[in-house]
Amino acid sequence: MSATTSATRAITTGRGRPRIAASGPRESILSRAGAMVVMSVFTLYFLVPLWWLVVASTKSRGDLFSTNPLWFADFQLIENIGALFAYRDGVYGRWLLNSALYAGLGGVIATVIAAMCGYALAKYKFPGREAIFNTVLGGVLVPATALALPLFLLFSQVQLTNTLWAVLLPSIVSPFGVYLSRVFAEASVPDELLEASRLDGAGEVRTFFTVSIRLMFPALVTVFLFQFVSIWNNFFLPLIMLRSEELFPVTYGLYAWNSTINQFPELRTFVLVGSLLSIVPLIVTFLLLQRYWRSGLGSGALK
Known part of the structure; x- marks a missing residue:
């Protein structure tokens, strides 16, 4: 038997055609079981708090500590939600709208x-292009909390603190989005297509919004999803920028309620129900955009 024949084994199928059985190391049952155990532990680690939140949101304030914390008692979720939105003239609904905005x-x-x-960095050659891109990459590494105090000082100078702009303007900058857009534009937007568009008389802006942005759509949905989740969960920036309760996002509003639970015990149930409702928009957005999110991340991994 030759070396080639010993490396692979030809197995005759029902039609008489040889089928090559690939030889290689087999995964042991022990390693597979160990991997399943580790994944199960981490799954429970992430899901048990969420399950507790769902169960606790369905209970009254009296049943919250007198019943099993991981199982239901009297199901009062609808009543709790109604009381939450009716509390203080519906301030929680205002917080949800602020977060959505x-x-x-x-x-x-x-x-x-x-x-x-990202498109400009990928498709246009100009002096300092790589230096600008490296600066953007450096911005990805800077935590948002490190920029909060400088932003507060800048907005104080122009008297924009305690306004919608104090939270909105810092949220429109996404260094990771620039990085992902450049990588995706290089991989998905052919130079030949851009040249053909220019020969047809389209300007650079029209070429970008009618041709390039459609090819970059999966990456743009991914950027939007990351930015949406980041802004929705942002807490530290509203904490230092906002003082008026009507401008609070839902994260900061729930924190303010949770800080006064000792003085107002009825807020405990509102904080639990409000926390549960606050993650629903994130789940819905992710489920609607997950297929674009996967393709965008996959294209970004090509580089």
């Missing part, structure tokens, strides 16, 4: 700006 509008503007910057 900050995250929705900020995410869209940040996505458009990141797409234009």
Whole structure:
């Protein structure tokens, strides 16, 4: 038997055609079981708090500590939600709308700006292009909390603190979005297509918004999803920028309620129910955009 024949084994199928059985190391049962155990532990680690939140949101204030914390008692979720939105003339609903405004509008503007910057860095050659891109990459490494105090001082100088702009304007900058847009534009927008568009008389702006942005759409949805989640969960920036309760996002509003639970015990149930409702928009947005999110991340991994 030759070396080639010993490396692979030809197995005759029902039609008489040889089928090559690939030889290689087999995964042991022990390693597979160990991997399943580790994944199960981490799954429980992430899901148990969420399950507790769902169960606790369905209970009354009296049942919250007197019943099993991981199982239901008297199901009062609808009543709790109604009481939450009726409390203090529906201030929680205002917080949800504020978060939707900050995250929705900020995410869209940040996505458009990141797409234009990434496209320019990918398709135009100009002096200092790589230096600018390296600076953008450095911005990805800077935590948002490190920029909060400088932003507060800048907005104080122009008297924009305690306004919608104090939260919205810093949210429209996304260094990661610029990085992902450049990588995706290099991989998905052919130079030949741009030249053909220019020969047809289209300007650079029209070429970008009618041709390039459609090819970059999966990456742009990914950028929007990341930015939307980041703005929605942002806490530290509203903490130092806002003082008026009607401008609070839902994260900061729930924190303010949670800080006064000792003085107002009825807020405990409102904080739990409000926390549960605050993650629903994130789940819905992710489920609607997950297929674009996967393709965008996959294209970004090509480089």
